[in-house]
Amino acid sequence: MNRLGTVREIRDAFRRGERSAVDVCTEALSCIAMRDPELHAFNTITGEQALARAAAIDSDRARWIDRPLAGVPVALKDNLCTRGVRTTASSRILEHFVPPFDATAVARLESAGAVIVGKTNCDEFAMGSSNENSAFGPARNPWAPDRIPGGSSGGSAVAVASGMTPLALGSDTGGSIRQPAALCGIVGLKPTYGRVSRYGLLAFASSLDQIGPLARTVEDVAIALTVIAGADPADATTAAEPVPDFSAGLSSHARGMRVGVPQTLVDQGVDGEVTAAYRAALDVLRDRGATLIDIDLPYAGAAIPVYYLIATAEASSNLARYDGVRYGFRDRGTDGDSTHRRDLDLKTMYARTRARGFGPEVKRRIMLGTYVLSAGYYDAYYLKAQQVRTLIRRDYERAFEQVEVVAMPTSPTPAFKIGERVSDPLQMYLADVFTVSANLAGLPAVSVPCGFTGNGLPIGLQLTGRTFEELTMLRIAHAYEQGK
Amino acid sequence: MPFEAVIGLEIHAQLQTASKIFCGCSTVFGAPPNTHVCPVCLGFPGALPVLNGAAVDFAVRAGLALGCRINDRSIFARKNYFYPDLPKGYQISQYELPLASQGALEYTVGDGIRRVGITRVHLEEDAGKSLHEGFSDSDRKTYVDFNRSGVPLIEIVTEPDLRSAPEAAAFFARLRAILVWLGVNDGNMEEGSLRCDANVSVRPAGSGAFGTKAEVKNLNSFRFLQKALEYEIDRQIELLREGGRVRQETRLFDAASGGTVSMRSKEEAHDYRYFPEPDLPPVVLDADRVDALRRAMPELPDARRRRFIEQHALPEYDAGHLTESRALADYFEQAVAAGGSPKMVSNWMMGELARALNDNGREISDAPVTAARLASLLQLIDRGTISGAMAKGVFEKMCASGRDAAEIVEAEGLSQIDDEAQILERITSVLSEHADAVAQFRAGKAAALGFLVGQVMKATAGKANPRRVNELLKRELGGGSPGT
Numbered sequence: 001m002n003r004l005g006t007v008r009e010i011r012d013a014f015r016r017g018e019r020s021a022v023d024v025c026t027e028a029l030s031c032i033a034m035r036d037p038e039l040h041a042f043n044t045i046t047g048e049q050a051l052a053r054a055a056a057i058d059s060d061r062a063r064w065i066d067r068p069l070a071g072v073p074v075a076l077k078d079n080l081c082t083r084g085v086r087t088t089a090s091s092r093i094l095e096h097f098v099p100p101f102d103a104t105a106v107a108r109l110e111s112a113g114a115v116i117v118g119k120t121n122c123d124e125f126a127m128g129s130s131n132e133n134s135a136f137g138p139a140r141n142p143w144a145p146d147r148i149p150g151g152s153s154g155g156s157a158v159a160v161a162s163g164m165t166p167l168a169l170g171s172d173t174g175g176s177i178r179q180p181a182a183l184c185g186i187v188g189l190k191p192t193y194g195r196v197s198r199y200g201l202l203a204f205a206s207s208l209d210q211i212g213p214l215a216r217t218v219e220d221v222a223i224a225l226t227v228i229a230g231a232d233p234a235d236a237t238t239a240a241e242p243v244p245d246f247s248a249g250l251s252s253h254a255r256g257m258r259v260g261v262p263q264t265l266v267d268q269g270v271d272g273e274v275t276a277a278y279r280a281a282l283d284v285l286r287d288r289g290a291t292l293i294d295i296d297l298p299y300a301g302a303a304i305p306v307y308y309l310i311a312t313a314e315a316s317s318n319l320a321r322y323d324g325v326r327y328g329f330r331d332r333g334t335d336g337d338s339t340h341r342r343d344l345d346l347k348t349m350y351a352r353t354r355a356r357g358f359g360p361e362v363k364r365r366i367m368l369g370t371y372v373l374s375a376g377y378y379d380a381y382y383l384k385a386q387q388v389r390t391l392i393r394r395d396y397e398r399a400f401e402q403v404e405v406v407a408m409p410t411s412p413t414p415a416f417k418i419g420e421r422v423s424d425p426l427q428m429y430l431a432d433v434f435t436v437s438a439n440l441a442g443l444p445a446v447s448v449p450c451g452f453t454g455n456g457l458p459i460g461l462q463l464t465g466r467t468f469e470e471l472t473m474l475r476i477a478h479a480y481e482q483g484k
Numbered sequence: 485m486p487f488e489a490v491i492g493l494e495i496h497a498q499l500q501t502a503s504k505i506f507c508g509c510s511t512v513f514g515a516p517p518n519t520h521v522c523p524v525c526l527g528f529p530g531a532l533p534v535l536n537g538a539a540v541d542f543a544v545r546a547g548l549a550l551g552c553r554i555n556d557r558s559i560f561a562r563k564n565y566f567y568p569d570l571p572k573g574y575q576i577s578q579y580e581l582p583l584a585s586q587g588a589l590e591y592t593v594g595d596g597i598r599r600v601g602i603t604r605v606h607l608e609e610d611a612g613k614s615l616h617e618g619f620s621d622s623d624r625k626t627y628v629d630f631n632r633s634g635v636p637l638i639e640i641v642t643e644p645d646l647r648s649a650p651e652a653a654a655f656f657a658r659l660r661a662i663l664v665w666l667g668v669n670d671g672n673m674e675e676g677s678l679r680c681d682a683n684v685s686v687r688p689a690g691s692g693a694f695g696t697k698a699e700v701k702n703l704n705s706f707r708f709l710q711k712a713l714e715y716e717i718d719r720q721i722e723l724l725r726e727g728g729r730v731r732q733e734t735r736l737f738d739a740a741s742g743g744t745v746s747m748r749s750k751e752e753a754h755d756y757r758y759f760p761e762p763d764l765p766p767v768v769l770d771a772d773r774v775d776a777l778r779r780a781m782p783e784l785p786d787a788r789r790r791r792f793i794e795q796h797a798l799p800e801y802d803a804g805h806l807t808e809s810r811a812l813a814d815y816f817e818q819a820v821a822a823g824g825s826p827k828m829v830s831n832w833m834m835g836e837l838a839r840a841l842n843d844n845g846r847e848i849s850d851a852p853v854t855a856a857r858l859a860s861l862l863q864l865i866d867r868g869t870i871s872g873a874m875a876k877g878v879f880e881k882m883c884a885s886g887r888d889a890a891e892i893v894e895a896e897g898l899s900q901i902d903d904e905a906q907i908l909e910r911i912t913s914v915l916s917e918h919a920d921a922v923a924q925f926r927a928g929k930a931a932a933l934g935f936l937v938g939q940v941m942k943a944t945a946g947k948a949n950p951r952r953v954n955e956l957l958k959r960e961l962g963g964g965s966p967g968t
Contacts, residue, residue, distance in 0.1 A: 081530040101523055103530060200530040206762035236534050236764050314762060317562050320573020321527045343624060350566055373757035382759060
C-alpha cells in the first residue's frame, strides 16, 4: 500500500531523477484501477490527461524541478472546479456539469507541479459525514470495506489511505476533511477561514467552508498548505496574512507548548476505545515536552445545533442557483396527456428539476435552512445561532490565552457500518460534535492518526490552533506523529 | 370629504461604472445578448463576487448629494427568490445596514424650498433581462439575456413626503437631474438605466395616519409616473368613497390602458429571507475616503443657480434654465470666463445657441460653437465692431464653418464703420442728395430722420455703426429735434 510513497518522497525522487512523473502517475493509476472498483473513491478518473500532463512535466524537467509538488499525483474532491473536467459534487443535478474554469486551489496545485488524476466521491454537495449521501453510491473504508470512510470528503480520504494518491484536497464545512481523515487513518487539515481561496469550491456554507489537504503525514499536508494558501483577488474573504513555509522547522519535540484539554466536553458520549486512544495521545504529547492544561469550553455543547442552523441557512441560498435554467440537470418532461402535451411551466420545471436533481439529505437541509431564514423565525433561529457562534469563538479566544492548541478526539466513534445510521439523521449529525466548533470559530484544525480500535479501525486526534497559526499547530502535530 | 395622497418613491439607478459590481464584465448597453457575461455574473458553481470599488464611490457621491449620512460600515445581504433572470437565486443587495441613510433632497419650487426625506441609499446588483417577446417561438418560450446581470445599481428610497402625482414627477425629475449632474447615472429611462416604483396611499386630508398602500411598478418615464399615480390615487379615493378598502398589494402600470392592475397581493408577497452575504466582507468607508469624495463633489444645481444669480446678476429664470444640466452651466461659465458679459451669454445660449442645437439635434456638450468662441463673438458686439444683427449672421457662419468670429468678420469685410470722418463723408453726400427730406425733417416730420439714417446705412452697405450714424446725423441737421 505504500509503494507510491509520500508527497515528500515522490518529489525528492523526481528531483534526483530517480522517478519520472510518468512512472509515478502510472503507478498511481494502476493502484486506482486495482482498488477503486471496490472502494469507489473516484467519481471521475482523468488517466489520459494525467499521463499527458506527467509527460509534459518530464519533458520540461528544468522548469518543474524546484516546484514543491513536482510530479505528485493528486486527487480532488468533486466539488472543486476543474476546467474541462466534469465536477458533480456527487449530485445528479450536476452529473454532466463541466466547469469553464479551475478553482484557485487547483490552479495553484498545478503550477506547483502536481498531476491531477481524478475527482473524488463525496457526500452530495459535501452534506454528510459518511459519504453515503453520494448520488453515485458510497465510498468504502479501505480498512474495512463494509464501513463508511467518513465524510463528506470520503473519497479523498480513501484515495490517500489506500495508496492511490499521496495527496488529496477536500473541503471542510463542519469536519468534512478531519473526520474522514481520522476514520481512514491519515492526516487531514482544515486551514483557518480565509487562509485558502474558496474560488471554484462549490459552496455549501460560505462562512464555514475551507479547502484543505489530506495526506499520510503532517509534513505532506504542510507542504500542500504552503502551495494552496494565500490571498486571492477572486475571493474577498481570503486574508492578506503572509504564508510561511509550513513544512519548514517541523521537529520531533513539543517543548514549551501548552496543550488544552477540554475534559468535560470529551467525557460525554465518546466510544471507550476512542477515549483510551485519546488519553494515550495526550501522554505522547507530554512525553514530547508539551504541558497539558485543563480548559473549559462552556458553549461548545451548543455547537451542533448552532452549526446546523447556520450551515443549512447558507446552503438553502447557495443551492438556489441549481434551478435547471443555465446549466446542470433540467427536467424536460411535459405536462398533460398524450394528445395534449405541453411544456412544463416555470414553477413546475423548477420543482421537478430540484425534486429529481437533489438527494434526500440535500433537500432536508435546504428545507431546514429555508425555514430558519423565514420571516418570523429568523430572529429565533438564525440570529440566535449567530450570537451563540460568537460565544463559541470567545470560548476559544479565552482558551488560547493559556494554550497553543486544544486537543480532542476528531470523531466520537470509529467508522460505523454502511447503512447503520442512514435512517437517523440526528445521530449522524452528532458525529460532528468535536469538529464543527473550528468552523464556527474560523480556526485551523488538524486530525492525525492516533491508533486503532481492537478490530483495526483507525482513530484520530484533533488539534485546533489559533487563527492563522497553522505553523505552531502543525509543529505540535508533527512532534506527536514522530513520538507515537 | 377631501382626500390627500401620500407617496414615497423607490428609484433604481444604474451606476456609470465601466465594469459590473462584482466582476470585470462590461456594463455597456446594447451588446448582443449574453456577450458581457462570465462565471460570476452567470452564477456558476464556485464563482464568487468581488466588490468593484468604483461602484462604492459612485454610491457615496449620490449619498452625499442627497444629504445622507454615509455609514462607515455597511453590509451586503442576500435577497432570495427564484426567477430565471436572477442567476444565483438571490440578489446581492443591502438590507439592515445600507451604505447611506437619513438624507433629504431640498430644492427650490417657485418661491419656496421643498424638502423630501431620503430614507436610504443602498448598493445592489441588477438582474438579467427576460425576453418574453420578439422571437418566433415566443408563444412558448422566454429567453434570458444576462448582459445586465451584475450591473451596479443604487436604490434610493424616499420618505412618504410627496402629496400629488405632479409633485412626485417633479421630484423625480429633480433627482434625475442631480444623478446625471453627478455623472452617477445616465438618466436614460428608455434603456432602463433609471427606474422608478411608487408606494401610494390616500387618507382624509389633514389626517396624521397613513392609509393602506399599494406599490406601483413599471413607471419608466415621467409621463408614466404621473399618469400611473393619478390613476392609482383616483382609484383608491373612489374605493374609499364607495365604502371599500384599499388592499395592500403590488400593482403594475399598464401603459396601453393608462391604468394599474393587480400583480400580487400581500399574501402572495415574497418572503425574501434576507441574511448577511457571507461571501463579501463589510464595506468599510474610512473618513478620509469619504472626505476625498466630498471634496471632489461638483457644485450641485441649486447652489449653482443661487450663485449665478448673486455672482453674475442673472435673473431667476435665466439661472434656473442654465443650471438644468451641468454641461449647460459649465458652458455658461466658460463663456463668461472667456470675457462674455453674463446676461448676453445667457441670452445667446437661450436664443441663438439653443436654436442651433435644436435644429441639428445636438447636445450642449457637442455644441457647434465653443463657449470661448461665443464669448469672442459677443465681445465684437460689445466693442462695436459688429452690430447685434450682424452677429446673428456671423454666428450662423460660425456654426456652419467652424471658423471663429473675428476670422469671418475679417474675411467678409463685415466690421462696422465707426470712424467719424468716414461716416460724415457719407452723411454729407446723403444730405445733399436728399434736400427734400432734410427740409421735411426741419419742418417737423420726425420720420424723415429714419429715412436719412437708412440712406446713410445703405451708402455704407450696412456696415456703419447705426448708433453713431444717428448721433452724427442729428448733429449735422442742427442738433435738436424737429421744430426747434
